[in-house]
Amino acid sequence: MGLSKGARKVLKVLARRGASEVLWARGRGSARFSDLGAVLRLSPRTLAERLRELHLMGFVDRRAYAEVPPRVEYSLTPRGKRVLEFLMELDRVVETLEEVR
Amino acid sequence: MGLSKGARKVLKVLARRGASEVLWARGRGSARFSDLGAVLRLSPRTLAERLRELHLMGFVDRRAYAEVPPRVEYSLTPRGKRVLEFLMELDRVVETLEEVR
């Protein structure tokens, strides 16, 4: 009788600022915290929060290297890739909406 | 290099409280304002706002009858039905995520 609770949660996270962009940007390869921030124009506060959420949902992987200065790289998990595919599907759906008038 | 602007907008609207529920509830047939409010447990303020947004995006149709007391019925447009299908797809995707571990 409605979206499942899990689906609603995913939907909400994906709609937050920068979430879909992070997944999209990580389509291939991994990237560092600061690189993502620069490309996506997100404040470190928001970026950290978003990455934490996406990590908690199992969509991105976090790998920290014990170096100075510190380096942390983020990449998509298989689950994250599945969700990214879904986002791409959304793009196609929205395109077809133009035709459905 | 990311979700289209339109897709992001759709995503955001769908994530707001009650949006997907309204679409889902209108899967078949139409319903009145107060019925939707009762079923979805939304305050009139939020329900009105949500319906206005969904109407503006062309997902729901609004038909007002010149009666006393007033009666207004909402139903899904073809576009709305397409979006509803997409939401159902989301449910399936989230299910498959359980397997992708």
Place this chain on the structure above:
DNA sequence: CAGGATCCCTACGGATACTG
């Protein structure tokens, strides 16, 4: 460099009361 802490402003949404 990768964040956490703080301050602050805006958006979202419930409760209540009111009107055509």
Place this chain on the structure above:
DNA sequence: CAGTATCCGTAGGGATCCTG
């Protein structure tokens, strides 16, 4: 009945400063 108007608390997110 179908909303709108108002009040108000909570969440989201930018800017800035700080630290391991």
